[in-house]
Amino acid sequence: MSFLIAIERGPLYLVSMTEFPESLLEGYRNFRGGRFVRERERYERLATTGQKPTTMVIACCDSRAAPETIFNSLPGEIFVMRNVANLVPPYTPEDNDTHHATSAALEFAVQSLKVTNIIVLGHGRCGGVAAALDPDLEPLSPGDFIGRWMDLLKPVATMVDGHKSACGAESHTVLERLSVCNSLTNLRSFPCVSILEKKQRLKLHGAWFDISTGELWLLDEDAKIDETKQLAHERFKLVV
Numbered sequence: 001m002s003f004l005i006a007i008e009r010g011p012l013y014l015v016s017m018t019e020f021p022e023s024l025l026e027g028y029r030n031f032r033g034g035r036f037v038r039e040r041e042r043y044e045r046l047a048t049t050g051q052k053p054t055t056m057v058i059a060c061c062d063s064r065a066a067p068e069t070i071f072n073s074l075p076g077e078i079f080v081m082r083n084v085a086n087l088v089p090p091y092t093p094e095d096n097d098t099h100h101a102t103s104a105a106l107e108f109a110v111q112s113l114k115v116t117n118i119i120v121l122g123h124g125r126c127g128g129v130a131a132a133l134d135p136d137l138e139p140l141s142p143g144d145f146i147g148r149w150m151d152l153l154k155p156v157a158t159m160v161d162g163h164k165s166a167c168g169a170e171s172h173t174v175l176e177r178l179s180v181c182n183s184l185t186n187l188r189s190f191p192c193v194s195i196l197e198k199k200q201r202l203k204l205h206g207a208w209f210d211i212s213t214g215e216l217w218l219l220d221e222d223a224k225i226d227e228t229k230q231l232a233h234e235r236f237k238l239v240v
């Protein structure tokens with residue numbers, strides 16, 4: 001029997017390979033014998049020269065909204081940060097009690113990789129956004145990590161009150177798009193982002209992907225639709 005050795009904080013644990021999901025192993029073998037062979041040169045070049053993606057995408061963990069799939073991108077092309085509901089926290093360097101995973105990825109993308117585009121990609125039927133709209137939702141665990149994470153959305157979740165006449169799905173779409181706008185605002189609270197944007201060396205973009213139709217909508221921040229933030233979600237234009 002073959003074994004993988006897993007190291008966890010010092011002691012060694014033996015994990016049987018047979019416990020690894022077979023569907024993933026099958027997928028890996030297909031990749032190794034197919035795409036990896038066809039694109040070997042690309043992988044070897046990326047290994048030698050390192051990654052030089054020009055775009056960072058901040059997307060949701062949702063298994064249906066993978067940026068690499070939506071944008072049909074190749075290895076090394078986009079630097080991806082995924083979290084629940086594609087949220088960007090505001091710039092809070094003094095907060096030492098929090099592990100800033102998203103801020104760390106952003107810092108690396110902007111300061112080290114020097115990406116020239118950052119895309120915040122929201123999506124339809126987002127479970128995290130749905131949770132933010134449900135006042136009766138119980139925490140999934142005593143830590144309530146999702147609840148506390150989704151607090152980032154509270155400032156815009158209250159705006160959706162004006163859309164109570166809309167059906168639930170529409171309210172979700174409104175908040176999913178407002179969330180993208182909110183994340184862009186928080187992105188601009190990072191000095192390294194705002195300075196480079198003002199120098200026109202970095203562009204920020206908002207997008208929203210509809211899982212059911214495959215449609216991609218882009219935020220037009222210059223659109224003169226309405227200056228009220230309640231209607232900011234209407235600034236998304238369908239990509240044709």
Ligand SMILES: [Zn+2]
Nearest residue numbers: 060062126127
């Ligand atoms: Zn989501």
